[in-house]
Amino acid sequence: MTNSPIASESGSESRSESRSESQSERVTFGVIAQATEGEVAERVEKLVGWMSERVGLPVERRAAGSYEALADEVRAGTIDVAWLPPIVFVRLGDAVQPLGSIVRAGKAAYESALVMRADSKIDSLNGLVGVRAGWIDPWSAAGFVLPRMNLALRGIDPRRCFRTETFHGSHRAAIEALAAGACDVVGTYARADEAGVVAGGWTEVTSDVRVLATFGAIPPDVIGVRSGLAEDLREKLRDALRLACASDEIRPLVRDIFGGDEMREGLAPGYDELKASLATASSRGIFD
Numbered sequence: 001m002t003n004s005p006i007a008s009e010s011g012s013e014s015r016s017e018s019r020s021e022s023q024s025e026r027v028t029f030g031v032i033a034q035a036t037e038g039e040v041a042e043r044v045e046k047l048v049g050w051m052s053e054r055v056g057l058p059v060e061r062r063a064a065g066s067y068e069a070l071a072d073e074v075r076a077g078t079i080d081v082a083w084l085p086p087i088v089f090v091r092l093g094d095a096v097q098p099l100g101s102i103v104r105a106g107k108a109a110y111e112s113a114l115v116m117r118a119d120s121k122i123d124s125l126n127g128l129v130g131v132r133a134g135w136i137d138p139w140s141a142a143g144f145v146l147p148r149m150n151l152a153l154r155g156i157d158p159r160r161c162f163r164t165e166t167f168h169g170s171h172r173a174a175i176e177a178l179a180a181g182a183c184d185v186v187g188t189y190a191r192a193d194e195a196g197v198v199a200g201g202w203t204e205v206t207s208d209v210r211v212l213a214t215f216g217a218i219p220p221d222v223i224g225v226r227s228g229l230a231e232d233l234r235e236k237l238r239d240a241l242r243l244a245c246a247s248d249e250i251r252p253l254v255r256d257i258f259g260g261d262e263m264r265e266g267l268a269p270g271y272d273e274l275k276a277s278l279a280t281a282s283s284r285g286i287f288d
Contacts, residue, residue, distance in 0.1 A: 026057055026059070027052075027059045028059075028060055028061075028062040028078065029062065029080070029081050029083075030073055030079030030081070031044060031062070031082070032085070033169075034169035035170045040256070044257055045061055047244065047254065047257060050244065050250055054236065054239065054243060057233075062079055067087065067137045067138070070082060075092065077226060077228060080225060080229055081224070081237050083223060084096065084222045084224045085140060086141040086271070087140065087141050089221075090275050095226060096225065096226055097226075097229075098222045098223070098224045099222075099224060099234070100223055100264050100265035100266055101221060101263075101267075102221075102245065102261065102262065102263055103268075109268070109270060110190065110191050110220065111189065111191065111192075111215060112146035112147055112150070112215040112216075113213065114214075115175075115188060115200070115202060115209050116185045116210060116212055117178060117208055117209060118208045122184070122185065125213060128185060129156075130161075131163060131184035132184045133184070133185055133186075134165075134166055134168055134174045134178055134183030134184075135166065135187050136169065136170065136174055137169060138287070140187075143187045146216075147215060148286055149286060150213075159286070171189060171200075172205060175201060175209070179206045179208065218270070218274070219269065219274060220260075221258070242263050244263075245261050245263040
């Protein structure tokens with residue numbers, strides 16, 4: 001049904017260096033188009049404009065139509081720095097280098113959740129047989145990959161379980177489809193607060209949602225640069241993101257875009273485990 005989110009491609013390093021650094025006149029900041037529509041797109045434009053002044057080159061937003069398209073553009077060298085969901089980062093391998101992750105309230109990881117409307121009669125994972133599943137993207141960790149892996153671990157074959165499966169491109173769009181009755185269950189992201197209350201992006205759309213199950217920690221999204229990017233430009237981008245998170249003026253903008261306002265440099269824990277789990281699931285055909 002989908003391409004494996006862990007499969008690798010050859011030649012990525014050479015393609016990622018396709019644009020000469022000496023001829024670089026701008027920096028492209030890649031994002032998933034569906035995840036940065038409307039007001040979020042406007043905020044990204046403001047952030048990259050602010051970064052341009054610190055980097056010394058125009059920084060331009062470049063919206064990719066899907067998670068896979070984002071990876072392809074990083075690999076091809078048409079995107080220099082990008083907001084990379086976990087599966088995209090893993091998929092890119094050596095074609096990308098992490099600058100860090102932006103986290104909130106000291107919490108880097110989040111969880112995958114299966115959610116449904118509050119009036120749904122589904123009361124267990126076994127009750128998912130024959131229902132209509134709504135997903136985010138074939139490369140979304142929280143919104144497809146992790147739920148699929150965990151259903152398989154619990155003896156529920158995700159390749160045969162659902163009556164229909166649809167992809168909606170963003171967490172918001174999937175929740176809107178759920179609220180409209182276009183699907184019965186949705187895979188999305190979630191976090192538990194200090195009181196243990198689980199919430200996620202659905203709170204921005206509707207309160208008429210309940211959580212069926214959550215599936216453990218997922219490492220945070222990565223702000224990464226293509227491996228062929230010049231070291232001095234990489235450092236300027238890292239410094240600009242540091243300053244953005246430290247600025248009283250810009251920090252709220254960063255929080256609105258990324259859901260966090262603290263820059264943690266390097267790669268967060270959990271990626272080795274995620275990559276190993278993906279390889280095992282892919283070898284067993286879970287994503288076929």
